[in-house]
Amino acid sequence: METILIKGGHIIDPQNNLNSELDIVIEKGKITKIEKNIPPFPNCKVIDASDCIVSPSFTDLHAHLRDPGQTYKEDIKTGSLSAVAGGFTTVVCMPNTIPAIDEPSLVRYVIEKGEEIGLCRVLPTGAVTKGRKGQQLTEMALLKDAGAVYFTDDGAPIIDSNIMRKAMEYAASLGTFIANHCEDTALSKDGIAHEGEIAAALGLPPLPPEAEESMVARDCILSIRTQAPVHICHISTKLAVEIVAWAKAMGANVTAEVTPHHLYLCDDEWLDFHCKAKVSPPLREFEDIEAVRWALSSKIIDFVATDHAPHAHHEKMLDHWSCPPGMIGLQFALPIVLELVRKDYINIVRAVEVLSTEPSKKIGLKPPSIQKGNTAELVIFNPNEPWEVTEDKIFSKSKNTPLLGRKLRGKVKYTFYKGKIVYQDSSKQEFCYD
Numbered sequence: 001m002e003t004i005l006i007k008g009g010h011i012i013d014p015q016n017n018l019n020s021e022l023d024i025v026i027e028k029g030k031i032t033k034i035e036k037n038i039p040p041f042p043n044c045k046v047i048d049a050s051d052c053i054v055s056p057s058f059t060d061l062h063a064h065l066r067d068p069g070q071t072y073k074e075d076i077k078t079g080s081l082s083a084v085a086g087g088f089t090t091v092v093c094m095p096n097t098i099p100a101i102d103e104p105s106l107v108r109y110v111i112e113k114g115e116e117i118g119l120c121r122v123l124p125t126g127a128v129t130k131g132r133k134g135q136q137l138t139e140m141a142l143l144k145d146a147g148a149v150y151f152t153d154d155g156a157p158i159i160d161s162n163i164m165r166k167a168m169e170y171a172a173s174l175g176t177f178i179a180n181h182c183e184d185t186a187l188s189k190d191g192i193a194h195e196g197e198i199a200a201a202l203g204l205p206p207l208p209p210e211a212e213e214s215m216v217a218r219d220c221i222l223s224i225r226t227q228a229p230v231h232i233c234h235i236s237t238k239l240a241v242e243i244v245a246w247a248k249a250m251g252a253n254v255t256a257e258v259t260p261h262h263l264y265l266c267d268d269e270w271l272d273f274h275c276k277a278k279v280s281p282p283l284r285e286f287e288d289i290e291a292v293r294w295a296l297s298s299k300i301i302d303f304v305a306t307d308h309a310p311h312a313h314h315e316k317m318l319d320h321w322s323c324p325p326g327m328i329g330l331q332f333a334l335p336i337v338l339e340l341v342r343k344d345y346i347n348i349v350r351a352v353e354v355l356s357t358e359p360s361k362k363i364g365l366k367p368p369s370i371q372k373g374n375t376a377e378l379v380i381f382n383p384n385e386p387w388e389v390t391e392d393k394i395f396s397k398s399k400n401t402p403l404l405g406r407k408l409r410g411k412v413k414y415t416f417y418k419g420k421i422v423y424q425d426s427s428k429q430e431f432c433y434d
């Protein structure tokens with residue numbers, strides 16, 4: 001392993017209050033020096049990090065890697081590539097595979113395949129109920145022993161409140177938690193787009209926001225009563241945020257995540273009638289976007305999770321009803337969070353917290369940190385470099401995102417995992433005229 005000198009970067013690490021321009025030496029994969037102005041020395045590879053931020057790499061607690069069963073959409077290898085290109089070195093994947101991750105051998109399959117590929121840490125979640133059917137609890141203890149980091153039926157909400165309550169208590173007794181995709185399906189029914197002016201104007205079947213909000217409220221109340229933790233997946237409305245704020249004030253052990261797309265895109269993405277805008281929960285109105293942005297700043301929302309949901313081109317070309325909901329996100333989380341920094345919703349330290357420190361802590365993983373003696377697990381990114389989202393720059397097998405053709409700012413230049421460079425940006429710098 002060569003010796004690396006990262007020069008001229010601005011280090012941000014909330015773990016040890018680092019927020020200054022410092023150089024880093026990495027020898028045999030370990031950080032051996034963090035000092036100002038380290039001159040290049042013989043036999044070292046110099047990475048010019050001027051104009052860049054160097055931070056601990058990111059952790060995504062919510063990604064769909066589609067493996068096993070739907071590897072035409074994504075697999076653990078392309079999911080890992082997409083992750084490290086987005087600055088993530090830990091990816092927690094959802095159990096809505098085929099078959100669902102509801103028994104220990106499947107948990108082990110994901111872990112082993114992730115390790116074999118070796119680009120990043122791939123950690124599976126376990127299903128809460130067998131086959132994600134919402135009826136019979138899985139053997140959570142066995143799944144946890146096999147390596148499941150938390151439990152969710154994501155994609156499917158846990159409708160039965162009694163099952164949810166039991167699951168929360170069971171998970172708590174194992175030192176873990178349930179994450180719920182909150183959606184009262186009796187309310188959402190055949191809804192496709194957020195119930196509002198856009199859906200009405202376009203004649204799209206409306207999906208009322210209370211489908212999400214009522215289940216967020218239920219789960220918060222279950223947490224207050226049982227003291228068991230609950231995690232709200234992809235929170236997306238102003239009222240849902242207010243409910244979580246209330247529950248936190250009541251002492252509930254509730255956490256919430258928000259996706260890059262709910263922080264950035266409105267329901268007007270539907271204006272060209274294309275299903276690339278279809279996602280669950282649906283894209284909301286601007287008022288909701290403002291609310292989730294401020295909630296991320298005030299810590300009502302704990303962190304960002306991508307809900308990276310790859311679907312094949314032919315699936316996204318289906319009609320509004322048959323098209324599966326979801327969009328990819330692993331490579332867009334950083335530029336979207338940086339947009340919030342540029343617009344003064346959050347500062348850069350909070351940006352690193354919500355992408356790295358906070359999600360790591362949530363699953364009891366020691367957050368990566370830039371400290372002498374640590375194995376290098378970090379990301380070097382240029383926060384201002386513009387790039388156009390084009391299919392050739394997307395590492396995922398699927399290209400389903402409304403962001404295609406748009407310019408984002410903020411580019412990952414290098415990602416280090418286990419002391420090694422696992423991603424290096426090879427594209428030429430693009431220029432932005434707007």
Ligand SMILES: [Zn+2]
Nearest residue numbers: 154155181233
């Ligand atoms: Zn979901």
